Amino acid sequence: xxxxxxxxxxxxxxxxxxxxxxxxxxxxxxxxxxxxxxxxxxxxxxxxxxxxxxxxxxxxxxxxxxxxxxxxxxxxxxxxxxxxxxxxxxxxxxxxxxxxxxxxxxxxxxxxxxxxxxxxxxxxxxxxxxxxxxxxxxxxxxxxxxxxxxxxxxxxxxxxxxxxxxxxxxxxxxxxxxxxxxxxxxxxxxxxxxxxxxxxxxxxxxxxxxxxxxxxxxxxxxxxxxxxxxxxxxxx
Numbered sequence: 001x002x003x004x005x006x007x008x009x010x011x012x013x014x015x016x017x018x019x020x021x022x023x024x025x026x027x028x029x030x031x032x033x034x035x036x037x038x039x040x041x042x043x044x045x046x047x048x049x050x051x052x053x054x055x056x057x058x059x060x061x062x063x064x065x066x067x068x069x070x071x072x073x074x075x076x077x078x079x080x081x082x083x084x085x086x087x088x089x090x091x092x093x094x095x096x097x098x099x100x101x102x103x104x105x106x107x108x109x110x111x112x113x114x115x116x117x118x119x120x121x122x123x124x125x126x127x128x129x130x131x132x133x134x135x136x137x138x139x140x141x142x143x144x145x146x147x148x149x150x151x152x153x154x155x156x157x158x159x160x161x162x163x164x165x166x167x168x169x170x171x172x173x174x175x176x177x178x179x180x181x182x183x184x185x186x187x188x189x190x191x192x193x194x195x196x197x198x199x200x201x202x203x204x205x206x207x208x209x210x211x212x213x214x215x216x217x218x219x220x221x222x223x224x225x226x227x228x229x230x231x232x233x234x235x236x
Contacts (some may be wrong), residue, residue, distance in 0.1 A: 011215035031172025112181025153183035164208030192235035
């Protein structure tokens with residue numbers, strides 16, 4: 001079975017439709033599927049539910065799908081500095097299901113593991129718990145959260161072999177690996193495609209069984225969202 005496709009557009013061919021649920025990997029601006037998002041924009045599909053840690057930043061990542069109003073609902077944990085995201089939500093043009101970051105990650109992981117619900121103390125006693133079942137365990141209140149699954153996961157890895165085994169680098173390992181397990185179809189864009197056996201088995205973060213299509217990334221900006229520098233000590 002050939003998993004390698006010629007381009008990001010080819011990798012998404014036949015998978016997109018109106019009203020679908022898409023998981024989009026990345027943490028902040030690290031590990032975003034930069035090459036696949038523009039192809040979703042070009043396809044013009046609408047009424048999308050998108051599950052992602054955040055919705056990109058001005059002019060980057062999922063911001064492009066917000067700009068064209070292709071996203072109907074975001075399931076996220078962080079609004080960040082995305083002014084468009086904020087404006088659409090406050091004006092009522094975008095549905096938002098806001099999750100604590102750890103809860104979002106666990107809901108996705110549970111979706112991949114086949115666990116439909118779990119209990120967490122995070123959010124107990126806050127608006128996060130409104131309308132959700134709660135139980136007490138060992139004297140502490142826990143909130144029941146449900147899994148998250150998607151029709152399609154678009155993720156980004158550093159390397160893939162041709163069978164779909166993936167290796168991530170540093171912060172890009174956040175959210176991408178678990179999303180690969182929690183969707184009906186996973187499409188990954190990578191910087192490098194190698195032959196089977198080239199990746200040390202101990203460095204395979206996502207086994208190929210979870211990956212359906214592989215494309216070589218065409219955009220690798222690797223932006224820094226906030227550049228923080230230390231003032232140098234004066235030299236006398």
